Amino acid sequence: MQDRERRPDQQTAASVVANHLADLILGELAPGSTLPSEAELAARYDVSRLTIREAVKRLEGRGLLVIARGRKAVVREPDGAAFADFLTSVIRYDPKGLFDLVAVRLSLEVQSAHLAAKHATRASLAAIEGELQGMRDSLAQSDGGLSLELETSFHAHDVGFHEAVALASGNRVLGYLFEAMSQPLREAFFISQRGHAQRGHTPGDTVDAHQRILDCIRTGDSRAAAEAMRLHLKNTERDIRTALSQLALRPAPRE
Amino acid sequence: MQDRERRPDQQTAASVVANHLADLILGELAPGSTLPSEAELAARYDVSRLTIREAVKRLEGRGLLVIARGRKAVVREPDGAAFADFLTSVIRYDPKGLFDLVAVRLSLEVQSAHLAAKHATRASLAAIEGELQGMRDSLAQSDGGLSLELETSFHAHDVGFHEAVALASGNRVLGYLFEAMSQPLREAFFISQRGHAQRGHTPGDTVDAHQRILDCIRTGDSRAAAEAMRLHLKNTERDIRTALSQLALRPAPRE
DNA sequence: TCCCCACAAGGTGTCAGATACCTTTGCCTC
DNA sequence: GAGGCAAAGGTATCTGACACCTTGTGGGGA
Known part of the structure; x- marks a missing residue:
């Protein structure tokens, strides 16, 4: 049957990065502080810049970050x-x-x-x-x-x-x-x-x-x-x- | 140097797509229905698949979509x-x-x-x-x-x-x-x-x-x-x- | 006939490299 | 000292390609 063993690797790389960054933002980073640049995050997590972008976009959707062109991502004050x-x-x-x-x-x-x-x-x-x-x-x-x-x-x-x-x-x-x-x-x-x-x-x-x-x-x-x-x-x-x-x-x- | 389309406002292409899709989801699409594939959306909005991905990721962060590998994006039942x-x-x-x-x-x-x-x-x-x-x-x-x-x-x-x-x-x-x-x-x-x-x-x-x-x-x-x-x-x-x-x-x- | 497996098709996940454009910063000129 | 200009650093987006997952389908074996 389907007794194929399920790898815990169900999570995608972008998810892992997003969750880790979310913990970081909620735990340590104060509102108003900036995230490292996409390139630096890509190097740190050893993934491509695209993966970083998708993770960051998801966090933006959750209202945790504000992203503007030409600037680093800024941690957002939580709001409704x-x-x-x-x-x-x-x-x-x-x-x-x-x-x-x-x-x-x-x-x-x-x-x-x-x-x-x-x-x-x-x-x-x-x-x-x-x-x-x-x-x-x-x-x-x-x-x-x-x-x-x-x-x-x-x-x-x-x-x-x-x-x-x-x-x-x-x-x-x-x-x-x-x-x-x-x-x-x-x-x-x-x-x-x-x-x-x-x-x-x-x-x-x-x-x-x-x-x-x-x-x-x-x-x-x-x-x-x-x-x-x-x-x-x-x-x-x-x-x-x-x-x-x-x-x-x-x-x-x-x- | 041929600039594609001059957007007078600061809105990025991904933002435009995300907002449009959000209106669609909140207004017309019933929970449980699926979005077109990324490739089809890319063709419809005349942007690259990557831009679609970023828009969709943002909506996922907002809790409007559920995305799984190998499947189309599904409109999420509103829950808390x-x-x-x-x-x-x-x-x-x-x-x-x-x-x-x-x-x-x-x-x-x-x-x-x-x-x-x-x-x-x-x-x-x-x-x-x-x-x-x-x-x-x-x-x-x-x-x-x-x-x-x-x-x-x-x-x-x-x-x-x-x-x-x-x-x-x-x-x-x-x-x-x-x-x-x-x-x-x-x-x-x-x-x-x-x-x-x-x-x-x-x-x-x-x-x-x-x-x-x-x-x-x-x-x-x-x-x-x-x-x-x-x-x-x-x-x-x-x-x-x-x-x-x-x-x-x-x-x-x-x- | 029915079940199981393998394969193909369609989807998303991720990578690499490149170009355009925006913001910031610091130097340089007046 | 003030204003303008250019370089640096950053994000936005594109093209093209490949890996892996899910689903459906058809063939082969019991």
Whole structure:
């Protein structure tokens, strides 16, 4: 039968190099430091430069390295980009996935606000405040109606506010997850602004909701901060449902 | 000196191909389907086979493809593997990352229990019940002390219980995230059993805690289910801290 | 007839050598 | 001393070739 003995050499040379380099990067090399040149690595591992290239490309795909032409590979600060593909694929394969993702994000952001109220530093509070001010500025520049440009700016500061809260939590995993979820949810949250208006609310209401969250974080009231965030995101979720049902003219269950 | 095609941006040919293929995979190609061979792709994009290889390697690093020797590249079923890989690196990069991850998992599991109480079906309840029974069986087979084998079995059913709850929530993103986080946390939760004993508790206590969670889910009391899960995981977190501090004090060789 | 083995076809893995182009750096001129 | 230019070092890509793996197929033996 097939009692052919299996060599443990199943791994390809490129895999071996990639794994070894990954261990090196995760273990010893600090973010920002550079790898040796391809030629030198090829000599060190006694493989061709092509094999080194493939290993390095794989690590680039994993988000461990940044590669630019004419420069050596640089070890990358870990970020949430690695999850973004995964979450995007979940959404695309399942329409309901969008709301699953929104629900998960709600849960994580509530915890972010909770932890931020406990661990926020002066610097992280200033960062949150800055984004809130950015939202106000975008609003102040508009005379009555929001132009698309200002709407985009307003939205960017909105997302920035939430990201600043996630960072203020002091929990790095929360920050990574937030970043990863932002990408696939970007469109959804953008159209939530339309739904917000369709439900009879103004951008000023959104600013107020953020202000309340910031106040709670500043005073260190973690329970209130979590609740304020939960309320705000529940409203956002309703905005998304409203905007989507308007767009698709789909009979959506009212809440 | 005939420069081929002037790309105004810095994008390399391999990047263009990789991005295009990524869009294709995330948008149209179903998991399990195969990509054309390298030679065919090279002809289609009018680049060399080497460039195709580098693009494909990058996608493999991103977890979008599975590549084996002698076979065409296969589109990968979305799972938490790439995600798990990244989380593992976070833990290794930062010791505090372990507890960040535990905290995030707590938040997600509390929501899982909350949603499971609302959406559990008869089948998913049976799955949860089955894992709980498995924990009891592992315990019943032990006379007094748990052997390493039974300890492993007990732990496997413990993890299975939590996974069953995540699946019962009906939120696919929660299920994927749970799967992704389980891998890097496996060791931590395993040693939590040691800490559990060191803090004067018995495996029976663990079974009881799970039973309470299941009861709440079965009766549809989402608030109580969330609270029961939160209490249980807070205890587990304490177990991990206890076990880790014991290990640090008296490092014992693993069998 | 059925099973097993050998072989061919198609695929990926890896090597070597070469050219184009980008980045950095240091020298040289003004 | 400042600005420009050229060389060095690095990556991006191509061509061509060979090794090895996987799968399917057909022939030979039980």
